[in-house]
Amino acid sequence: MKLSIGGVCKAGESKNYHTGTWRTFKPVVDNDKCIKCGICERYCPDFCIDIKEDGCHVNLDYCKGCGICAHECPVKSITMEV
């Protein structure tokens, strides 16, 4: 790796680092229960939840398994599983 002057780096390159490998528990969504309120999306510290037409999608490449989404879900549609 070659360092640039002043340690300047490209924007958003951290996406190349998949923090999903840190995870022990993963969120599993029951999309029949999901009301697409977007609370999990706003509170996810790793920005890996996407609310689409057909429900809630989790990007497991980055999910560290903290469980905030499952804890904050108002209808308990997310469970943390190994």
Next chain:
Amino acid sequence: MTETKKTLFASGHRACPGCGVPIAVRSILNATGSNVVVVSSTGCLETFSSPIDLSSWEVPWIHSVFENAPTVATGVLEALNSKGNPNNTKVVAICGDGATNDIGFGALSGMLERGDDVLYICYDNEAYMNTGVQTSGATPYGATTTTSPSGEYSFGRDRTKKDLCRIALEHGVKYVATASISDLKDLERKVKKGLEVEGSAYIQVLTTCNIGWGFDSSRAVEVARLAVETGVFPIYEYENGELTNVKKLKEKKAAKEYLSCQKRYKHLFADEEKNKEHLDYIEQLTVQNVTKYGILASK
């Protein structure tokens, strides 16, 4: 690489699982948009977002040393202004509570005194979490940290939290506000307001730290919410020195409810009789907050 969401703060940062800081930072950048230069001091945020070649920032971002983020922010602003600042680019400093309360306090005071047009946001996790939970000026009364350990001769930190919002107000800052990660819409609104102000603005955001405070990572937002609901961390807004907005509560929860869910206060509950005066004092502080800011909604 899989498709990732379009945020101005990218996934793949190395914050601990369940960290409150990236939640706040994403909301801050949602509010500022991309026409901004962000300055950070040394701290958790700087460490986890900027390993060489793995930067999480999608906006121009600069870090210098621990104590001088406000000074660097002023420099960036002056550089922009000397070029005429054709796009009206804003400068935002996002720094931790250690840099704000202790190490960078002098530089911050200077910036606020000069009234430079910088929005300074302190993410407050109430200790030096990056280096392993040492006491900072923002650590609250009774909390145990590695430099204020509880034990036979100590009940944890024996000073109260430094009220930096008051200090900022005494500098004549036009916009001073507090926010919490439990209410992100409120945070975004306050950031937008802070950017509109001509001159300095100061916002303090409560960001929970499950490692340093000692609770399960899934409860990060819940604990921040409890801090607000118990009056430990009042949410308010000062414009031109006047208190203009307070987050009202229907009823105040007992401070105990907030304290007992965190390991940093565990020692206080090990022998409640012995520590009654400390628990009472913390409750008294929260009641003072409630009265001072008129937090209870009138029935």
